[in-house]
Amino acid sequence: MKVLDLQCRQGHVFEGWFGSEDDFQSQRQRGLVQCPLCADEHIEKRLSAPRLNLGAREPMAASASPTTTHTPAISRGAIDGAGVLPPVLQAAWLALARKVVANTEDVGARFAQEARLMHHGEVEERAIRGQATPDEAVQLLEEGIAVMPLPLPVAAKETLQ
Template identity: 40%
Template sequence: MIVYSLHCSNGHRFEGWFASAEAYAAQRASGRVACPACDDRSVGKLPSAPYVNTGRGDVAQASVKPDGREGTPVANVMSAMKAFLLANTENVGRRFPEVARRMHYGEESHRGIRGRVTTEEAQALEEEGVPAVALPPALALGEDVH
């Protein structure tokens, strides 16, 4: 895994994670790297210091959550993201591909949805140009979601 500091032509800065330098180059060349703030696809790398794993096993210090419990900054962000997704999306379950297509083709009003898809269904949605994002396991909402 390689992490790049990126910027778009509109001046937004963001971080991108890629399997390798070659994966970044291929995704950028195919127009699949876009600014999360403005969707600009004119993206470039910013100079950044390389990360060197010293093997010392340094661990991030825990922070205190608003409720007084401790957690790492990453855990706090993930918790906030879960809460946001639960509050702002509708669980359509196994109907996800059908509902996503209807919204994409204007047959249904656009809204945030989540649900379950098979690998084949996810590939079919991508081939049709229907936007869908797989959620990482760390954002599991107590259900298999896409």
């Protein structure tokens, strides 16, 4: 089994598991390897370190505190100059997008209409998502209907194989 670090043209980094190098190349040529965030099929391998299992680790030194943890901080500097999120943030964004998809109803192009019906009490309120033009979104906001643009990656809408 080969575990590869992969990257699309947008700079999204993700991991792929393949039976062999030939398997990776074959799937890539057939368009089966896509970025889970943007569905880009132009995928390149990145340098990756092999995992070597060389045995058990040494016991932790007595002076090291087992309760000490390091939580990474997120700042404006967490996004590189090309506007690319680090892999941990990409994974968090994808998890959030999947949660939104799983807990909302896709009403498609009827979004503005459905939002108005709910706002006026004509249909039961529920969590919806869909598409609205910029003009429709502005009109909804002017009417006091809370909406928020949320670009969802294609991979959030389907189960990964």
